[in-house]
Structure formats: C-alpha cells, structure tokens
Amino acid sequence: MSKLEIKNLHVSLEDTHIIKGFNLSVKRGEVHAIMGPNATGKSTLAYTIMGHPKYEVSGGDIQVDGNSILEMAPDERSRAGIFLAFQYPVSIPGVTVANFLRTAVNAKRRYSDPSQKDISILEFRKLLKSKMDLLEMDYSFGGRYLNEGFSGGEKKRTEVLQLAVLEPSFAILDETDSGLDIDAIRIVSEGVNALKGPNMGVVVITHYQRILNYLQPDYVHVMYDGRIVESGGEELAVQLEEHGYDWVREKYGHPEAA
Amino acid sequence: MSSSRKSIKIGKATRSRKGLSGFSFTDKSLPEVEDSSLRDYRQSAWEAYQSLSFPTKLDEPWRRTDISQLKTESFSLFKKSEKEQQLPRHVYDPKTADDLRSGQIIAGAGVNDCSINRALEDKGVIFEDFHTAEIVHPRILQEVLGQIVSPGEDKFTALAAALATDGVFLYVPKNVTIEDPLHSIYWGMGESKAFINHLVIWLEEGAQATIVHESTSPNGVLNEQLFHNGIVEIHVGNNAHLNLVELQSWGKNVWSFTRERAQVMADGKLDWVFGAMGSHLSKNFLDIDLVEPGAQGRMSGFYFTDDDQHLDLDTQQNHLAAHTTSDLLFRGALMDASRSVWQGMVYVAPGAVGTDGYQANRNLILSKAARADSIPGLEILADDVRCSHGATVGKIDEDEIFYLLSRGIPQKEAEQLIILGFFNPIMERIPFTGVRQKFIDAIIEKMNAR
Numbered sequence: 001m002s003k004l005e006i007k008n009l010h011v012s013l014e015d016t017h018i019i020k021g022f023n024l025s026v027k028r029g030e031v032h033a034i035m036g037p038n039a040t041g042k043s044t045l046a047y048t049i050m051g052h053p054k055y056e057v058s059g060g061d062i063q064v065d066g067n068s069i070l071e072m073a074p075d076e077r078s079r080a081g082i083f084l085a086f087q088y089p090v091s092i093p094g095v096t097v098a099n100f101l102r103t104a105v106n107a108k109r110r111y112s113d114p115s116q117k118d119i120s121i122l123e124f125r126k127l128l129k130s131k132m133d134l135l136e137m138d139y140s141f142g143g144r145y146l147n148e149g150f151s152g153g154e155k156k157r158t159e160v161l162q163l164a165v166l167e168p169s170f171a172i173l174d175e176t177d178s179g180l181d182i183d184a185i186r187i188v189s190e191g192v193n194a195l196k197g198p199n200m201g202v203v204v205i206t207h208y209q210r211i212l213n214y215l216q217p218d219y220v221h222v223m224y225d226g227r228i229v230e231s232g233g234e235e236l237a238v239q240l241e242e243h244g245y246d247w248v249r250e251k252y253g254h255p256e257a258a
Numbered sequence: 259m260s261s262s263r264k265s266i267k268i269g270k271a272t273r274s275r276k277g278l279s280g281f282s283f284t285d286k287s288l289p290e291v292e293d294s295s296l297r298d299y300r301q302s303a304w305e306a307y308q309s310l311s312f313p314t315k316l317d318e319p320w321r322r323t324d325i326s327q328l329k330t331e332s333f334s335l336f337k338k339s340e341k342e343q344q345l346p347r348h349v350y351d352p353k354t355a356d357d358l359r360s361g362q363i364i365a366g367a368g369v370n371d372c373s374i375n376r377a378l379e380d381k382g383v384i385f386e387d388f389h390t391a392e393i394v395h396p397r398i399l400q401e402v403l404g405q406i407v408s409p410g411e412d413k414f415t416a417l418a419a420a421l422a423t424d425g426v427f428l429y430v431p432k433n434v435t436i437e438d439p440l441h442s443i444y445w446g447m448g449e450s451k452a453f454i455n456h457l458v459i460w461l462e463e464g465a466q467a468t469i470v471h472e473s474t475s476p477n478g479v480l481n482e483q484l485f486h487n488g489i490v491e492i493h494v495g496n497n498a499h500l501n502l503v504e505l506q507s508w509g510k511n512v513w514s515f516t517r518e519r520a521q522v523m524a525d526g527k528l529d530w531v532f533g534a535m536g537s538h539l540s541k542n543f544l545d546i547d548l549v550e551p552g553a554q555g556r557m558s559g560f561y562f563t564d565d566d567q568h569l570d571l572d573t574q575q576n577h578l579a580a581h582t583t584s585d586l587l588f589r590g591a592l593m594d595a596s597r598s599v600w601q602g603m604v605y606v607a608p609g610a611v612g613t614d615g616y617q618a619n620r621n622l623i624l625s626k627a628a629r630a631d632s633i634p635g636l637e638i639l640a641d642d643v644r645c646s647h648g649a650t651v652g653k654i655d656e657d658e659i660f661y662l663l664s665r666g667i668p669q670k671e672a673e674q675l676i677i678l679g680f681f682n683p684i685m686e687r688i689p690f691t692g693v694r695q696k697f698i699d700a701i702i703e704k705m706n707a708r
Contacts, residue, residue, distance in 0.1 A: 050664050053656075078666035090661035094679030103675060104665040111666070145679070162665060 002028045002065055004049075004082070004170045004201060010059035011041070011048045011226075018044045020226035022060070028169055029198040033212055033237060034205045036223035037245040042205045043087060045223075046174040050084040051077050064170070079111050081169030085159040085176050091147035097158065098128060098142035101165050108166065131164040135191045152179035160191045167195070172203045177211040189214030209241035224252050278312045281330045281417065281452075289389060289423050293396035296403065303409035303419035310413040322599045322631055323541055323570040328513050333452040333485045335421070336367055357690045360438040361385040365424045366445040366453060367475075374440075381434050388425030388456050398429055402460045406491035406519050406547075415517040418487045422456035425488070429458075430465035432495075439468040439501075439689045446475035446512070449482035457490040461498040461526075468501035468689055474536070477509040483538070484511050490518035494526040496550070501529045503688055507700060508536035510565060516542045522582075524550035531687050532588075534561040534569055535700050545574040548582035558684045559588035562677075563596035563628075564704050570599040573617070577605065577643075581612040588619045589684060591677055592628035593704065603635040606643050613643040621651040622680060624673075674705050 004026045011019035018041045026032050036042055048055045049062055051074040061068050064080050072080065092100065105127075106118045119127075128142055135157055147155050156176050163171055173192070177185050189211055196202050204215055212220070212234065220237045222230040224245075229252050230236060285304060291297045313320040361374035365387055374385040384395055391399050409419035426442050446453040453475075461467060475484060486508065494500045500520075508514055514537045522528050532544060546555035561569050575584040590598050604615040621630035632649035654676055662672035678685075678698060688694040 050660075052660055073669070074660060074663035075666050075668050075672075078664055084664055086661065086664075090655075090657050092658055092661070092676060092679055094682035095675055100662075100665075100675065103671060104662075104667050107666045107668060107671065166665065 002081075002169055002201075003063075005063045005066075006049070006060070007063070008060035009045075009048070009057065009062065011044055012056045012058050013044060013054060017058075018226055019048065022223075022227050024203075024221070024228065026170060026201040026203055028201045029196070030219070031196060031202045031204065031215055031217040033215070033217040033220045034203060034223050034228075035207065035220065035237060035240055037248070040223050041226040042223055043174055046084055046087075046172050046205060049077075049082060049172060050074055075107070078166075078168070079108060083163055083166060083168035083171045085156075085163060085171065085173045087174040087176075087178065089147045089150075089155045089159055091145070091150070093145055093148055095146050096143050097146050097161075098124075100146050101128065101162065104162070104166060127165065131161055134164060134194055135161055136187050137161060153181065153184040156180055156184065156188055157191075160188050164191060164195055168200065170201045170203070172205065174205045175207070176204070177206055177208060182210075185211055186214060209237045212237050222248055224248050277314065278326065278328060278330050281333060283335070283417070283421060283452075287335060287421055289421070291392050293392065293400060295400045296392050296396055299400070299404055299409070300420050303416050306410040307413060307416035307420055310410070310416055312413050319543070319572055319601070320541070323539065323568065325513070325539070325541075328485070329450070329483050332450040332483065334450065336446070336448060336451045336453060357692055358438040359441045359690075360436050361440045363387055363426055363442045364445070365426075365443070365455070367447045367451075375438075378434075378436060382431040383434060383436065384427055384429040385440055386427050388427055388458070389423035391427035395427065395429075399427055399458070402429070402458060402493065403491075406493060406521050407489050407517055411517060414487050414515040415489060418454050418456060418489045418517070422454045422489065424453065425456035425458070426471065427458050428460065428467065428469060430461045430467050430498075432462040433464040434462075435465070436467040439470055441690065442469065442471040444471070444473045446473075446484055446486065446508070447478070448484070449479055450484075452485040452487070454486070455488045457488070459491070459500065459502065460493045461495050461500050463495040463523075464497050465495060466499045468503070470503040470505070470688070470690060470693060472693065473504075473506040473508060473514075475509040475512060478511040480511050480538075482511060483513055484509065486512055486514040486537075488514075488516040490516060492518070492520035492528070494520065494522045494528050494553075496523045497525045498523070499527045499529075501531075501689070503531040503533075505533040505688070505693065505697060506536055506540070507697075508540070510536065510538055510567070512537045512540075514540040514542075516540075518543060519545040519547065520555065521547045521549055522553035522555050525552035526550075526554070528555045529687075530555070530557045531684060532557065532559040532571075533684070533688075533697060534559070534571075535697065535704075537567065537569065539568045539570075541570045541572070543572045543574075545576065546584060547576045547578060548584060549578045551579050551581045553579065554583045556584070557586040557588075558687060559586075560681050560684045561588070561590040561598055562592075562681070562701050562704060563590070563598060564593040564707070565596060566594070567596040569597075571601070573600070573602040575602070575604045575615055575617060576607070577610045577613040577615055578607045580610055582610065583614045584616065586617040587684075589680060590620070590630060591622040591624055591680065592630055593624045593708070595625075595627040597629045597631075599631045599633075601631075601633040601635070602647070603637060604645050604647065606638040606640045606645065608639045610640045611642045613640060613645065615643070615645040616647065618648040619650070620680075622677065623651060623653055624677075670705070674702060677701065677705065
C-alpha cells in the first residue's frame with residue numbers, strides 16, 4: 001500500500017522554529033483532516049511537503065513509499081505524486097489555464113515514460129472539458145490567464161481542476177474552503193470526492209468543520225504549536241466546531257511566541 | 259509641420275576628438291531619380307549628411323549608447339546585380355504564407371518581389387518598393403516624402419534619406435479599407451554591407467490598413483559588421499486607422515539605426531507594435547505626434563536580448579492638441595550581459611487640455627550581468643490632463659516559479675512559460691499566426707541555448 005509518511009518533522013522559517021516534531025501517515029484512499037487555530041504551522045507543513053525553498057527542514061523526514069523526498073525539488077515531488085492545492089493560488093500573467101495544464105501534463109508524461117509523445121491538442125481538450133464538467137466550470141476558463149483576476153471561488157475551483165487533471169497519489173488541500181460560499185464548498189468537495197477513490201490519499205487542512213461534512217474524513221487531527229496533539233474520527237471535528245479551540249489551548253498550554 | 263523636440267543640434271559644437279570617420283559612400287552612391295523634386299530631396303539630404311556630425315555620448319539621446327566601434331569605413335552598399343540570392347528559409351518560411359494577406363514586398367539582399375491584391379490597386383492603393391515608387395508614382399510620393407521626418411534631424415537620418423532605395427511606399431486613398439494585412443520583409447546578408455531603407459506609410463482620411471514589416475538577417479560573421487539605417491514616416495489621416503507591426507530579428511552582427519515617426523490627425527487611430535530580438539546594437543527613435551483633437555496612439559513593444567546585445571529605444575508621445583490619447587507599454591527580458599535602454603517622454607503641449615497619456619516599461623532581468631535602463635519622463639505644459647507612467651526592473655517572481663514547479667513543470671520550462679506569458683499580450687497582436695509563432699520559437703530558442 002502506497003504511503004505518505006511524515007516522521008518527527010522539524011521546520012524553521014527564518015530562524016523561527018515552527019513545526020516541532022510532527023508525525024503523520026497517510027495511505028492512499030484515506031482522507032485525513034488537520035484542524036487547528038491560526039499560526040500553529042498548518043500552512044508551513046503544506047509548503048514544506050511541497051518543497052518550498054523558504055522553509056528549512058531541521059529534523060525528521062518526509063517519505064513517499066519509504067523513500068525520502070526531502071532532497072527533491074518541488075517539480076520532482078509533484079512527479080513523485082504529491083499535489084498541493086494552495087491557500088493563495090499564484091497568478092501567472094499571460095499564461096492560459098489550458099496552456100499551463102497542457103505543459104504540466106506533458107511534463108508528467110515525459111518523465112513517466114520518455115518515449116511517450118506529448119498529448120495531442122484534441123485529446124487534451126477532451127480531458128480538460130471532462131474535468132471542467134466535474135467541477136461545473138465554464139469552458140471559457142481554459143482561455144483565461146491563470147488566476148489573473150479570478151475571484152476567490154474561481155481560484156479554489158481552478159486548484160481542484162488542476163488536481164483533477166494531474167491525478168496525484170497524495171493531495172494536500174490547504175484551506176481550500178476558506179473564502180468560499182456554501183455552494184462553492186459543495187462543488188469543490190464533490191469534485192474532490194469524485195477524485196479521491198482508492199488511488200488518492202487526501203490531507204485537508206481547515207479551520208472549519210463545514211467542508212468535512214462533505215469530505216467525510218477517516219481521521220481528524222488537531223494541530224497545535226507545530227505538532228499533532230489530538231487524533232480521532234469525525235466526532236473530533238464536531239467537538240471543535242461546537243467548543244472552539246480554547247480547550248486545546250488550555251490542555252496543551254500557550255505557545256511561547258504565539 | 260511638427261518637428262521633433264529632441265532633434266540633435268546641427269553643426270559646429272558636437273564634433274568630438276575621437277569621432278567616427280565618415281562612411282565611404284560618395285555622391286556617386288546617390289541613386290538616379292528622374293523626378294526633380296525627389297532628386298532635390300536626396301541631394302539636400304546628402305548635403306545635410308555631409309555637414310552633420312556623428313552623434314556622440316555627449317548628446318543626451320546617445321548618452322547610454324556607444325557607437326564608436328561602428329566600422330563606418332568598411333561598409334559598401336549591397337549591389338543586387340552582384341549575385342542573385344535565394345531567399346533563405348528563415349526569412350520566409352512557407353508556413354508563414356498560410357495566412358491571408360493583401361500584398362507582400364520582399365526586399366533587401368537578392369531578389370526583390372512585390373505584389374498586391376488587384377482589387378486594391380484598382381481602388382488607388384499603392385504598395386510598392388520604395389525606389390520603384392520613385393519611378394512609377396513620383397507625383398504622389400513627392401507630396402508626402404519628408405513631411406513627417408526631416409532628413410536633417412541627424413546624420414544617420416540624412417544618410418538614409420539620401421541613399422535609401424529599399425523600403426516601402428504604402429498609400430491608402432480616402433475611405434479605402436484594406437481587410438487582410440500587408441506583409442513586408444526586409445532581409446540582409448553578407449559582410450560589411452550596408453542596408454538602407456525608407457518606409458512611407460500614408461493613410462488618407464477614413465482609410466484603414468494593417469501592415470507587418472519584418473527586418474531580418476542571418477547571424478553572420480560576428481566581427482564583420484552589417485549596417486542598417488532606416489527612416490519610417492507614418493501619416494494617419496482624419497478618422498483613419500493603422501495597425502503597424504514592426505519586428506526585427508537582425509543577426510548579431512548588425513548595427514541598426516532608425517528614425518521613425520507617426521503623425522496622427524483628428525480622430526485617427528494608430529496601433530503600433532514594435533518587437534526587437536536581434537542586432538548587436540540598435541538605436542530606434544520612435545515618436546508619435548498626436549497633432550489634432552481626438553487622435554489616439556498606442557505603442558506596444560517587446561525586446562528579448564542575450565549575449566552582449568545592446569538595444570536602445572527612445573520613445574516620444576507628443577500630445578500637440580486637445581483631447582488626445584496615448585498609451586505605451588514596452589516589455590523586455592534580458593539574458594547574459596545584454597543591455598537595454600528605454601527612454602520615454604510624454605509631452606503635453608500648451609493648450610492640449612484633456613490629454614490622456616500613459617507610458618510603462620517592464621523589464622525582467624534573467625542574469626546578473628544583464629542590465630536594463632528604464633527612464634520615463636513627463637513634460638506637461640497644459641492643465642486638466644491625465645498622465646502617468648511606470649517603470650520596473652525585476653527578476654522572475656519566485657512564487658510564480660514555485661507554483662509552476664509544484665505542478666511538475668521543470669525549472670527551465672517554468673521560466674519559459676512565465677517569460678512567454680510576459681510577452682503574450684503583445685504577441686497576440688501580431689496578425690500572422692506564422693510570424694507570431696516564429697517569434698515565440700525564437701524566444702524559446704534563445705532560452706534553450708543556455
């Protein structure tokens with residue numbers, strides 16, 4: 001069984017110790033939710049898994065199927081099966097959604113089998129349209145510049161569109177629900193549900209239980225001060241929604257530099 | 259007649275101690291012209307050439323561009339009779355022929371070829387090689403020649419006015435619309451040759467046209483310079499509309515100098531695209547004179563340089579009447595030890611109320627040794643105007659790179675995608691898909707070379 005494992009991870013950003021001994025094991029087919037108050041290192045974790053150069057791993061390991069990915073560049077990690085849906089997707093002026101995704105698909109094909117030819121325009125168009133249907137997206141999105149002038153909801157939907165096209169083994173959704181109205185959350189969640197299946201493991205980072213109603217996580221973890229402090233099932237998310245995070249703070253103490 | 263406010267001082271003071279020696283051209287180089295006023299034009303331009311000094315770094319517009327290594331004495335005019343050159347494939351790839359066009363001129367080294375849609379000819383449209391136009395259409399040409407650019411503006415301009423035989427004369431009569439674009443290709447080759455051309459584009463009231471003008475040559479022997487010198491004169495009449503796309507992919511041994519100016523009349527509209535990929539050193543003066551109310555001028559430029567290329571662009575947006583609009587954007591990317599200079603001026607004349615002027619220059623520096631000088635300027639002598647400008651010099655955004663990498667796109671391809679995206683809004687305005695693709699390919703080729 002294919003696995004994403006994070007072992008005793010320590011991460012610093014500009015000399016600030018943020019992730020402090022984080023452990024998590026995600027199998028394909030599983031959905032894990034990571035919840036927690038602001039500034040506990042959730043986004044740092046997401047960026048670190050993807051290999052953002054700003055974050056420095058000072059201890060521990062991240063492995064896919066037992067192989068460390070720490071020395072890999074972000075593009076290699078992507079090709080190893082990791083996908084990050086960004087909390088703040090970056091706009092790329094002048095590059096259309098379709099052109100960008102075709103480039104990504106071709107890069108993936110080329111690396112998985114160097115003898116493979118680029119995807120034909122026709123085949124790609126078919127693929128893109130089927131994924132857009134899944135997310136109830138207008139086809140005109142393909143011709144728009146990537147995230148340029150997109151609304152919050154459009155950006156998040158485009159992140160899930162990329163997830164759908166690239167079909168990774170492990171998807172990390174970093175607050176994909178933030179800034180979305182209830183309909184958008186439903187559409188995005190249904191999109192993720194349609195994709196998750198037995199071949200994809202999902203890590204959902206969120207503040208709110210709402211998206212979890214749709215995604216129905218197998219495990220819910222509470223992250224606090226750079227590590228997981230509580231793990232459980234869906235009932236844990238319900239408890240957090242009802243009582244907030246104060247009990248977590250009381251139980252595990254206030255971080256020194258909150 | 260409007261004259262450039264930045265014209266170079268004529269005469270005495272500018273001769274420097276170690277100035278360039280003169281070109282080896284003589285008055286025998288002047289082409290024969292039957293029409294007396296066209297002959298006079300060349301003759302007086304020749305006299306101006308002889309009396310003017312070469313610009314030096316002491317002249318403000320030339321402060322950042324050193325031409326002291328130009329081998330002036332080495333150049334001879336390309337004699338077409340010497341050898342008939344076959345058109346190289348890079349100059350005219352059959353795939354660029356797929357798009358519809360109303361007419362085509364291929365000029366420069368080797369075979370000259372000129373054709374135009376018959377129906378347009380019947381409507382009085384002239385689309386002719388410059389020297390042929392002097393012979394076949396002297397009456398119309400003498401009325402418009404020299405109206406926009408004065409031969410005496412500087413030594414190079416005077417030389418081009420005196421000697422140019424290559425070039426284009428486009429004349430579109432009142433209310434005539436040319437639907438499909440016109441295509442002009444100017445190509446050079448050889449060693450120590452001079453290519454001198456003169457473009458006159460004249461749209462009468464209510465006329466409409468799109469013209470693509472390409473200048474190109476193979477990379478050639480680097481220490482054997484090629485010299486290009488040109489004039490571009492543009493008139494957009496009342497309520498006329500011109501799309502002009504100029505693209506240069508000169509070889510790396512070319513030193514290119516042009517003096518270009520457009521004059522836009524009441525409610526006329528000019529849409530000017532200027533793309534530069536090639537040359538060793540180039541200096542282009544690009545002016546838009548908005549001389550009557552309602553005139554509009556837009557200029558979109560791009561440049562992409564590598565090695566030790568030096569591109570110097572000097573732009574002027576002159577608002578000379580009330581309620582005129584100008585919009586200029588140049589985008590550049592620089593690799594290796596290449597350098598660009600963009601110096602732009604928005605000038606608003608006294609009384610030009612209701613002016614709307616904008617200029618911007620965006621640069622991406624892709625290597626430590628590359629350098630982009632970006633110098634915007636405003637000179638406003640009227641009230642109630644809206645003018646703004648912006649200039650940026652920066653590197654590729656790291657967040658953009660990370661985002662693309664995170665989708666499995668390798669570093670080099672990610673950079674390529676971002677740079678092509680950076681140029682895309684301007685590329686989209688090249689009407690021939692084949693020509694557009696050629697420039698996109700050229701950018702990719704430059705990036706892949708390292």
